[in-house]
Amino acid sequence: MNRETVPEPALPMVVPAGGLPERVTIYEVGARDGLQNESGTVPVGVKVEFLDRLAAAGLRVLEATSFVHPRWVPQLADATELLAALHRADGVDYPVLVPNERGLDRALHAGVAHVAIFASATETFARRNLNRSLDEQFAMFEPVVRRAVEEGLRVRGYVSMCFGDPWEGAVAPAQVAAASRRLVEMGCEQISLGDTIGVGTPGHVDAVLDACATDGTGVDRLAVHFHDTYGQALSNTLAALRRGVTTVDASAGGLGGCPYAESATGNLATExxxxxxxxxxxxxxxxxxxxxxxxxxxxxxLGRPSPSRVVRALADPA
Structure with missing residues (x-):
């Protein structure tokens, strides 16, 4: 397959700002969170090449797929096939999402070293996404995390609906902090705070991070995962960086959203x-x-242009 090339762009002028981290880890979710929202199934070969290209671009954390039941996310029904075909680049981490112990079994069989679970900060979304109450979801995840840690796997915990819920409205920062703490106590080494419907603003980010710190979860354990529904993803990311967060979730080309929240548009574009x-x-x-x-x-x-502004600017500079 011929690879189209993009000319070397004129990079932005470098103007450092105080109070920011020296280095940020980009947790690339395009191959999982990005493609799970597609109306059709992307062939395994395309997914493998996508991951190869992302690794070649220098990304070192590539969330590869999910072991969620195919009935719920049919676009990722090929998870086992994908991992068998994957060319695992040196120094690249390929975490996968697991919803339960059955998913963990499949991940272990595939030789995965890093898994993630996906919890909710709200009752309604826990029931819609996991068919569990807020408390029941933690009971479901506890044996998954315990077994994963015992097997030597790293475990990440996603918390969705951290900044607003389309059914419940505003979500109290203390509620987000409590969910995050429960996942840390369970054994998750990192918590990704998700703005699933993209309603957060920078002051709101500060409030959520304050609540987490007060509840005992410091920024060293936190990542952020912003959606750009209202154009706030970059400003919210900068707010988080100013608070010391050093891991940011993003999706190449701005792919993805959430298949269970209709108002959720694409993730923050990695570019x-x-x-x-x-x-x-x-x-x-x-x-x-x-x-x-x-x-x-x-x-x-995929047959459509990338929603990333940077991709559009650099791919068609005229």
Missing amino acids: DLVWMLDGLGIEHGVHLPTLVDTSVWMAQM
Whole structure:
């Protein structure tokens, strides 16, 4: 397959700002969170090449797939096949999402070293997404996390609906903090705070991080996962960076959303994040032209343009 190339862009002027981390880890979710929202199934070969290209661009954490039951996320029904075909690059981590012990069994059989669970900060979304109450979801995850840790796996905990819920409305920061603490106590080494419907603003980010700190979960254990529904993903990310968060979830080309929340649009585009980090002089290890090339290619595979502003600007500079 011929690979389209993007010319080397004029990178942003580097103007460091005080109070920011020297380096940020980009937790790339495009192959899982990005593709799970597609109306059709993306072939395994395309997914494998997508992950290969992302690794070649310098990304070192690539969430590869999910072992959620195919009935719920049919786009990822090929998880076992994908992991068997995957070319695991040196120094690259390929976490997978597991919903329960059966999913963990499949992950262990596939030789996975890093898994993630997906909890909710709200009652309604826990019932809609997991068919469990708020408390029941933690009871379901506890044996999954315990077994994973006993097997030597790293475990990440996602908390969704941290900044608002389409059914319940505003979500109290203390409620988010309580859910995060329960996952940490369970054994999760990192908690990703998700703005599933993209309603958060920078002051709201501060309030959630304050609540987590008060409840005993410091920024060293936290990542952020912003959706750009209202154009706030980058500003919210900058707010989190100013508070000391050093892991940011993003999706190449801005792919994805949430299949269970109709108002959720795409994730923060990795290219948009990289452009901002480059301008701030923050290290991240990603080669932007290669990443843009990857998202241009994937957009062609999906038959529609990338929603990332940076991809659009650099792929068609005229």
